Every structure is written in structure tokens, then in C-alpha cells.
Amino acid sequence: MSATVSKATRYTLLLICLIFCVGCDQYTKKIAVENLQNKRPITYFNNTLRMEYAENTGAFLSVGSGLSKPVRFFLLVVANAAFLLIVAGMLIFRWQMPLVQFIALSLLLAGGIGNLIDRVFLNGIVIDFLNIGLGPLRTGIFNVADMAITGGAILMLISWLFTKEPKQQNSDSQPTPPDQAAPTAAE
Numbered sequence: 788m789s790a791t792v793s794k795a796t797r798y799t800l801l802l803i804c805l806i807f808c809v810g811c812d813q814y815t816k817k818i819a820v821e822n823l824q825n826k827r828p829i830t831y832f833n834n835t836l837r838m839e840y841a842e843n844t845g846a847f848l849s850v851g852s853g854l855s856k857p858v859r860f861f862l863l864v865v866a867n868a869a870f871l872l873i874v875a876g877m878l879i880f881r882w883q884m885p886l887v888q889f890i891a892l893s894l895l896l897a898g899g900i901g902n903l904i905d906r907v908f909l910n911g912i913v914i915d916f917l918n919i920g921l922g923p924l925r926t927g928i929f930n931v932a933d934m935a936i937t938g939g940a941i942l943m944l945i946s947w948l949f950t951k952e953p954k955q956q957n958s959d960s961q962p963t964p965p966d967q968a969a970p971t972a973a974e
Contacts, residue, residue: 894939
């Protein structure tokens with residue numbers, strides 16, 4: 788499958804993913820700041836979808852928010868930026884990977900960039916504003932970048948589970964020449 792999609796097409800997909808995901812993420816966060824900050828949550832569909840403003844100083848589900856500011860900066864900005872550079876390098880230099888993995892890494896990169904922009908320009912915080920759930924079962928508060936990251940992670944997991952590696956022929960097992968083939972039952 789990877790040979791059927793050209794390098795130019797893959798880079799176009801990557802660019803579209805980056806522009807769309809990062810653009811939507813930053814735009815929706817701007818709307819959340821303008822319309823949700825210091826206001827009561829807005830609910831839809833009998834409180835299944837809740838929009839409420841939150842500033843997250845930690846990672847996923849605020850993990851690490853209790854760490855000191857320098858440690859959070861190193862883990863959530865420096866280490867995250869290094870990880871995103873590795874992902875970008877994989878997309879650029881190993882572009883012939885299976886298409887599903889390419890799309891998954893593109894989503895991870897786009898979501899990571901969206902949240903990294905917040906951390907760099909908002910003094911270490913990320914704006915979150917979406918929450919879904921039924922009754923007492925609710926997600927944490929998240930944003931569009933988090934959806935891209937989650938979607939990329941799920942696609943990558945699916946790819947790892949269902950993509951078959953091409954079989955490699957052992958150097959010891961060489962094909963038998965036709966003149967030395969084993970005799971058949973008819974001979």
C-alpha cells in the first residue's frame with residue numbers, strides 16, 4: 788500500500804493535516820477564551836456535551852500539574868518539542884511507511900504542535916474546553932489537539948495490530964533449483 792501513494796501526495800496529506808488540525812485547534816481555543824472563560828459551562832444534548840473553559844498546566848488529565856514549573860517546562864515543552872522533531876523526521880525521511888502509520892504520525896504531530904503552541908505562548912498552560920459523558924461517566928476536559936493526538940494513537944495501534952510485516956526470506960533457505968527438486972509421487 789505504501790508504494791501506491793507518492794511522496795508528493797503524502798507530503799500534501801501531511802500539510803493539509805497540519806494546517807487543518809493546528810488551525811482548528813488554535814481557532815477553537817480562541818473562541819473558548821472569548822466565550823467560555825469566567826462563565827458557566829454550556830451544555831448540549833442533555834449534558835452529553837459540555838463546553839467549559841479550563842487551563843491545564845499538566846499533561847493528559849492534568850497529570851504532572853503538581854510538578855515544579857521548571858520540571859513541567861522541561862517535560863512538557865522541551866521533551867515534547869524533541870519528540871515532535873523525531874516524529875517530523877520520521878514523516879520526512881521514512882515517508883514510505885504504511886499509509887495508516889503516516890496519517891497516524893501526522894495527527895500526532897499536528898496535535899502536539901497545537902498544544903505546544905499554547906505552552907510556549909501561554910506560560911506553560913493549555914486551553915481545554917470540551918467534555919463529553921453520560922451521567923456520572925465523563926471524560927476529562929480536552930481540546931481539538933487532544934482529539935488529533937488520540938485519533939493518531941488509535942490509528943497507530945490499529946496499524947500495529949493489523950498491518951502484516953512483509954515476510955523476509957532467510958539467507959539459509961535458498962530456493963531449490965528445478966533440476967534438483969524433490970521427486971513427486973508420480974515419478
